[in-house]
Amino acid sequence: MIALALAVSYIGMLVLCLAMDRHGRDVLGRVPGRGGRLAARLLGSALLAGALVLCFDRWGHAIGTTAWLGLVTVAGLVLILLLPFSVRAAGTGARMACLLAPLPVGAMAMGVFAG
Template identity: 40%
Template sequence: MTYGLIVLTALGLCFAGMAALSLAIDRHHRQVYGDDAPARKRLLLRTGAVLLLALAIVPCVVLWGAGAGFVAWIGMLTIGALLAAVLLPYWPRRVAPLAAAAGALSIAGLASLALT
């Protein structure tokens, strides 16, 4: 797997995780879906977000090693949060499909990284 694809995998996981975390907040959920999130859905979104954000450290550590990988992961978290924060006010209905696609493609990239 090339350098750029590994970075995109980490960015996709961070964006999907931050978008899920944002949609767990009632205000953003109402902005996207028109109503508040039920408690079960909110818990599912938060759990999924934590898993995606935890998985995002793997490509960073594989690419840069433990020390620099952790620092790069923090930077990827920042970029993922910025993407979600910019998309939510301007295209709120597109955030969920984009995050789902980014998450699915990034998990596939992570699986291919594990196979190599």
């Protein structure tokens, strides 16, 4: 559940990030058009809102909001630390792989903690 909320926050931040000029160019190799950017922003915001709902479900409204801010912050920090690596990788596929790496790794780590 927490792993899911973190993953959703992370993908939300990633989508928002790729909708930005510099990061879109660096990772996808092109600046997204106006429509694409709008769609990405909507999708990213929806994912972050989804993470908030998951946090409400787990912690209730007051503590859930706090947890959500924390999760989004941590997701953003992970993304920031990975972006330079992805920028150095060659090819859009490799770049995306760099950026999506934390998801399986995180899931495995959560599995270890849970088991």
